[in-house]
Amino acid sequence: MIKVNKIIQISFLGIIFLFGCNKENLISKRIITIRGSDTMVNLTQRWAEEYMKIRPDISIHVTGGGSGTGIASLLNGTADIANISRELKGNEIEKAIKLGIMPKQTSVAMDGIALIVNPENIIDTLSIEDLKNIFSGKITNWKDFGGADSKILLYGRENSSGTYELFKQVVLGKKEGGRSLDFTSSMQALQGTSSLGEAVSNDPNGIGFGGVGYFSLRSDLKILFIKNDNSVNAYSPLNENGVNYSIIWNGKYPLTRYLYCYTNGEPDLDVQDFLNYIVSKEGQDIVRNMEYIPLPETF
Amino acid sequence: MRDKLIRFFFFTNGMAALILVLLIFGFLLYESSAGFSKIGLDRYLSEDFVSQDGTVVTEKAWQPTSDEPKYSILPLILGTFLTAFPATIISTLLGVCTGVYISEIASSRFREVLKPIIELFAGIPTVIIGFFMLVAGATFFQEIFGYVFRLNAFIASLGISLIIIPVIASLTEDALRSVSGDIRMAAYALGANKWQAIRNVLIPAAFSGISASIILGFGRAMGETMIVLMASGSAPEFTLDVFKSVKTMTATIAAELGEVSQESPHYYALFFIGIVLFLFSFVINLTAELILSKKRRNMDY
Numbered sequence: 001m002i003k004v005n006k007i008i009q010i011s012f013l014g015i016i017f018l019f020g021c022n023k024e025n026l027i028s029k030r031i032i033t034i035r036g037s038d039t040m041v042n043l044t045q046r047w048a049e050e051y052m053k054i055r056p057d058i059s060i061h062v063t064g065g066g067s068g069t070g071i072a073s074l075l076n077g078t079a080d081i082a083n084i085s086r087e088l089k090g091n092e093i094e095k096a097i098k099l100g101i102m103p104k105q106t107s108v109a110m111d112g113i114a115l116i117v118n119p120e121n122i123i124d125t126l127s128i129e130d131l132k133n134i135f136s137g138k139i140t141n142w143k144d145f146g147g148a149d150s151k152i153l154l155y156g157r158e159n160s161s162g163t164y165e166l167f168k169q170v171v172l173g174k175k176e177g178g179r180s181l182d183f184t185s186s187m188q189a190l191q192g193t194s195s196l197g198e199a200v201s202n203d204p205n206g207i208g209f210g211g212v213g214y215f216s217l218r219s220d221l222k223i224l225f226i227k228n229d230n231s232v233n234a235y236s237p238l239n240e241n242g243v244n245y246s247i248i249w250n251g252k253y254p255l256t257r258y259l260y261c262y263t264n265g266e267p268d269l270d271v272q273d274f275l276n277y278i279v280s281k282e283g284q285d286i287v288r289n290m291e292y293i294p295l296p297e298t299f
Numbered sequence: 300m301r302d303k304l305i306r307f308f309f310f311t312n313g314m315a316a317l318i319l320v321l322l323i324f325g326f327l328l329y330e331s332s333a334g335f336s337k338i339g340l341d342r343y344l345s346e347d348f349v350s351q352d353g354t355v356v357t358e359k360a361w362q363p364t365s366d367e368p369k370y371s372i373l374p375l376i377l378g379t380f381l382t383a384f385p386a387t388i389i390s391t392l393l394g395v396c397t398g399v400y401i402s403e404i405a406s407s408r409f410r411e412v413l414k415p416i417i418e419l420f421a422g423i424p425t426v427i428i429g430f431f432m433l434v435a436g437a438t439f440f441q442e443i444f445g446y447v448f449r450l451n452a453f454i455a456s457l458g459i460s461l462i463i464i465p466v467i468a469s470l471t472e473d474a475l476r477s478v479s480g481d482i483r484m485a486a487y488a489l490g491a492n493k494w495q496a497i498r499n500v501l502i503p504a505a506f507s508g509i510s511a512s513i514i515l516g517f518g519r520a521m522g523e524t525m526i527v528l529m530a531s532g533s534a535p536e537f538t539l540d541v542f543k544s545v546k547t548m549t550a551t552i553a554a555e556l557g558e559v560s561q562e563s564p565h566y567y568a569l570f571f572i573g574i575v576l577f578l579f580s581f582v583i584n585l586t587a588e589l590i591l592s593k594k595r596r597n598m599d600y
Binding site: 038064066068151153158159160161164165168179180182183185186187188189190191195198199202203205 | 362366367433447450
């Protein structure tokens with residue numbers, strides 16, 4: 001009995017000792033904390049993983065919580081980098097300056113949305129205004145756009161997803177009659193972009209949206225051409241080779257946005273080195289592989 | 300000494316379950332408490348918005364991440380009932396009949412085979428059923444019924460029925476088995492045929508057990524998450540139409556809690572949904588338990 005007790009005691013001490021060692025190692029590392037946009041969490045996680053392979057002396061902690069959380073942690077100094085999927089608003093910058101913080105913006109990637117319909121649908125082109133009417137529930141029949149006389153069925157993503165947020169920002173963004181528009185509640189929320197593609201490919205009356213990279217290889221879906229309200233030509237985010245980066249980079253395709261990393265003033269050397277890595281060729285290759293859109297190539 | 304130890308072991312295990320339930324409820328209350336002050340109970344029902352031209356619009360919508368967040372959980376409660384009620388009705392019809400068949404009509408050898416097979420059904424992972432309804436079931440029934448929304452409350456309730464039918468069938472069978480042999484023999488001695496004995500004697504005698512099985516099945520249907528997440532279409536619409544897409548309370552928590560930013564009103568609202576769901580299933584299980592314990596008392600005579 002006594003023997004067993006001793007073994008337990010010793011192994012217990014051993015475990016505590018091992019935990020202690022582990023902590024010692026962590027303390028000697030430089031920790032970079034990144035918080036913010038949920039759209040950017042996976043991408044930032046990939047950058048961090050690859051970067052930590054090059055710089056084993058640095059440990060990068062990435063958490064999400066939304067762009068709002070990112071702004072909050074930038075203001076109270078709990079994060080070295082805030083991931084924000086839109087530009088800071090005027091009042092947010094004022095608030096930061098009052099607190100003695102100088103937000104510095106670094107563009108790190110782009111994000112875009114493609115609109116998909118079933119190949120049976122005869123409609124090829126819609127404008128941003130049309131999309132607004134469709135997704136806010138004002139127009140509910142395809143014949144209003146010259147299509148078949150049938151109800152429009154809307155497929156979208158969960159309200160926590162980044163594409164949901166971007167779509168709402170670009171398409172439904174403007175206020176109308178003193179109230180901000182929102183998606184009609186009959187829009188079906190799907191769990192991922194692939195199940196969304198599946199749903200639209202099974203539904204001749206469906207329309208859905210998702211990240212541009214996802215649909216480039218699918219023949220059972222039709223990608224719509226999207227027209228800016230003030231322009232004549234409509235553009236598709238894809239061409240025969242996949243994503244049509246130049247159309248997105250020159251701003252002709254409207255449903256895109258930049259993703260930013262914000263820091264307080266000039267970041268220290270370690271953080272700056274990480275940001276340099278992100279915008280380097282390796283960093284932007286990761287962006288491409290993760291089906292986001294890399295930054296415009298400047299030659 | 301050993302006796303005491305064993306007793307202590309079972310006592311702690313028994314209490315652990317009770318304490319865990321209380322802790323979970325306490326945790327839900329604690330996490331959602333901030334939501335009561337930040338959101339307010341009335342906003343969980345509906346909210347009035349004033350447009351620029353002065354008209355007041357009452358919105359019953361679940362749009363927690365909107366620029367004008369709306370936290371009405373009424374569409375979600377409706378969604379839960381729109382999937383759970385049809386599922387319970389379908390499973391009651393099929394489950395009670397199956398239970399009667401196994402208990403009263405099937406030969407004893409066939410019963411030995413049939414009962415385990417039906418109980419095996421309850422063991423199918425719900426994600427498999429959800430996937431099946433999403434990929435195959437939805438299209439198949441769309442061709443029969445011709446409804447507009449491919450994924451809807453009806454499809455989800457069909458999926459749920461698959462897991463409740465075994466629950467109801469098996470509990471119905473148990474209830475019928477527990478009807479004493481004397482009553483059964485008396486019915487046959489009076490010249491009743493099988494149908495008359497089942498309809499006029501056995502089902503009334505086992506009625507409380509059967510109704511408890513239906514109520515428990517309903518509770519299971521309300522708590523079902525994976526099938527509704529995959530097959531109900533997840534549109535939080537305020538509707539009473541079973542052929543429309545709905546979003547249930549369980550699916551909302553499952554889909555949104557993983558991504559919500561902590562300590563936002565949306566986060567507290569999700570915990571509030573958890574409390575509502577907890578209370579619903581508590582009442583349902585309590586009712587079933589009361590019916591069953593009443594039945595047990597009656598049988599003591």
